[in-house]
Amino acid sequence: MSIRREIGAKYNPGEGTLYTVWAPDAADVKVRLHKPKPQDIPLQQEAFGYWTALAEEATPGTRYTFLLDEEKERPDPASLSQPNGVHEPSEVVDHHSFSWTDTKWKGVPLQQYIIYELHVGTFSEAGTFEGVIEKLPQLKNLGITAIELMPVAQFPGSRNWGYDGVFPYAVQNSYGGPDGLKQLVNACHAQGMAVILDVVYNHLGPEGNYLRDFGPYFTNKYNTPWGEAINFDDAYSDPVRNFFFQNALMWFRDYHIDALRLDAVHAIYDNSAKHFLQELQEHVHQLEEQEGREFILIAESDLNDVRLINPTERGGYGLAAQWNDDFHHVIHAMVTGEQEGYYVGFGTAEQLAKIMTHAFVYDGLYSEHRKRTFGSSTARNMAQQFVVFSQNHDQVGNRMLGERLSQLVSYEMQKVVAGLVILSPYLPMLFMGEEYGEQNPFxxxxxxxxxxxxxxxxxxxxxxxxxxxxxxxxxxxxxxxTFKQSRLRHSYTSDANQLHLREYYKRLILLRKSSPALAAPDKDKVEAYMDEHEKVLHLIHFTKPPYIYCLFNISTAPKTVKLNQEKFNGNWLVLLSSADPMWSGKGHSLPQELQGQTEITIPAESILILQEQK
Incomplete structure (x- = not known):
């Protein structure tokens, strides 16, 4: 019998529910069906500490718990639904009954991802999956191609970022449960949008975490910010690894999720010959072959380590992409002037130019903040392997007062920062509300x-x-x-500046999609340089003609700069100026076409996008 097997309560129509639980130290395990009168069904012990039994009378909606050695009664660690919260019985779910309409869906190519990160509880007034569905046409109109959901695994209570989840397989009841998530994914696919789900495999939350009662899911070999590490490489680790492998496969197979964002993988400690992440990617590849479509794994890591995304033949784990904190830190430090905490050592002109072609600032350099040499070279990695942003849930929400960039910089600078992200060669990600300058904190x-x-x-x-x-x-x-303060206002319909900012974001996204030089960017065919004194970034995309020349004035004064004449004839079409009054800008004096231009004046805190004309 294989260690790699499905676990939890698997309902099959006409047969009943097959219960499987891992409890290697138990001498006796029963499943208690809460029908109005409790009924205990003994489970049979199998290899590797698994216990299993078929309950023909258990149908969708049946509540149940596991009874360990006649002493501890606990919800199912692999519960698919906790309708009454983390301390109450689990519920049988039927994954066969949902009426999917996305049978022809083949996903969005990773290179075309324009990501919108959102928190289900605060994105809409309803705070549910249904509330997100109602606003999908607005995201489609903006140009978003993939939404990223912060974790939806069951957590205690009804208010949480999601990183305190304790039932990795169960969909949060207050959001709409399993069917609610399926309805959202189905609706996204109908709009042509992919769905990325944030999953947490480095720890479980503290309240309602009953895994220790079942087996050695944790190890004291390592310490994490949340206590003992999950047991990925100690004794009994094979079934623990299987627990998380099966979880990832479930999201892809049963919920039609397109990509998983793996939270803080630097806190997944594993010294096995084959790292958990590499083996996870192998299981995902096997599922791709079975399902006939691509499934994507994106890592969050603060290690600047391309081992995550390098192919296995180069000693990597083979994941599709990773988040890039350096990109955020450089821009944030430069436009806000903040230099405390992890912003130490960030914010120079040289760094801003470097991240546009090298992704990382610290790619083998000494970090003053970390007091050590840090990071690895991205020279052999593609641009689409890096997700970049100027805001996200961590960078906003882990500020003491949760200020968004809209509260820290000017309206004009918000437009500059938007351009830096969306016109970069990497995968751009927006944080909910940033596209119109949401004023509520997160x-x-x-x-x-x-x-x-x-x-x-x-x-x-x-x-x-x-x-x-x-x-x-x-x-x-x-x-x-605190929770209610964090809810989006969606106030752009009644605020002219916010509406103009949203339209500006929309135009930038359209340019990225429609311009040959921007639609399939190659960081090896991007040139970037910036003078520390002038504070104007030159960003040139020459992947495919017509080439795109972007100028970003980060300073608070107009700047006259010389254009690069080595590769270009000096004939340009002005595609966009963020200073244009149509974006609530202060205006500019440039004609739409520039002939033989060698110098150009850029208004303060603005960007200019030029397209080469032959």
Whole structure:
């Protein structure tokens, strides 16, 4: 019998529900069906610590728990649904009954991803999957090709970022449960949009985490910010690895998810001969062959290590892409002037030019913040392997007051930053609300039930901010007010500047899609340079003609600069100026066509996009 097997409650119409649970130290395991009268069904012990039994009477909607050695009654670690929360019985789910309409869906090529990260609970007034569905036409209109959902695995209470999930297989009940997520994915595919789901394989939350009662899911070999590490390489680690392999495959197979964003993989500790991430990618490839379509794994890591995305023949794990924090840090430090905490060592003109062609700043250089040499070279990696952003849930929400960039820089500078992300050669990602300059903060919030835990979270948040020079009192994460403050206003329909900003984002995205030089960017065919004094970034895309020349004035004064004459004849069409009044700009004096131009004046805090004319 294989260690690699499906677990949990698997319902098959006409047969009943097959229960499988891993409990290697138990002498006796039963499944208790909560029908109105409890019924206990003994499970049979199998190899590698698995227990299994078929319950013909268990149908969709049946509530159940596992009884370990007649002492501990617990929900299913691989529960697909927790309708009454993390401490109550699990529920049988039928994955066969949903009426999918996306049978012809083959996904969006990774190179065409324009990502929109959102939190289900605060994206809409409803705070549900249905609330997201209602706004999908707006995202389609903006030009988004993939939405990224922050984690939806069941967490305690109804308010949480999602990284305190304790049932990795169960879809949050307050969002709409399993069917609600399927409806959202189905609706996205109908709009031509892919769905990325954020999953957490480096830890589980503290409240409602019953995995230790079943087996050695954790190890004290390593320490993480959340306590003991998940057991990926210690004794009994094979079934633990299987637990997470099967989870990833479930999202792809049963929920038709297109890509998974793997949270903080630097906290997945594994010294096995074959790393968990490499083996996960192998299982995903096998599923691709079975399903006949591509499934994508994107890592979040703060290590600047291309081993994650290098092919296995070059000693890598073979993942499709990874998030790039360096890109964010350079831009944020430059436009805000912040130099505390992890922004130490970021924000120079040289770095801004470098990230446009090398992705990382620290690619084998000494980091003052880390006090060590850091990172690896991206010379052999494609641009589409890096996801870039100027804002995301971490970079906004882990500020003490949750300020978005719209509260930190001018309206004009917001447009400059948008251009840096969307016109870069990498995969651009927007954070919900940034496209119109949302004014509400995005704060950290929880709804735990344990008072000691609540106080520990409050204390931990205060300690996190110690290395930054932020003033004020951190909002209470447990307060419902903190959660409500974080909800998007979607106010661009009643605010002219916000509407113009959204239209500006829309135009940038359209340019990226329609211009041959931008639609399939190659960072080896991008030239970038910037003078530290002038503060104007020259970004030239010459992947395919007609070539695109972008000028970004980061300074607060107009600048006259010389255009690069080595590759170009000096005849240009002005595609876009962020200073144009149509974007609520202060205006510019440039004609639409420039003939033989060698110098050009760019308004303060603005960008100019030129297209070469032969």
């Amino acid at each position: 704060l950290y919030f929880v709804s735990h039930g344990d008072e000691d835990l609540i106080e520990a979270v409050r204390k931990g948040r205060r300690e996190e901010f110690a290395s930054f020079a932020w003033q004020g009192e951190a909002p209470d994460p447990q307060s419902e007010k």
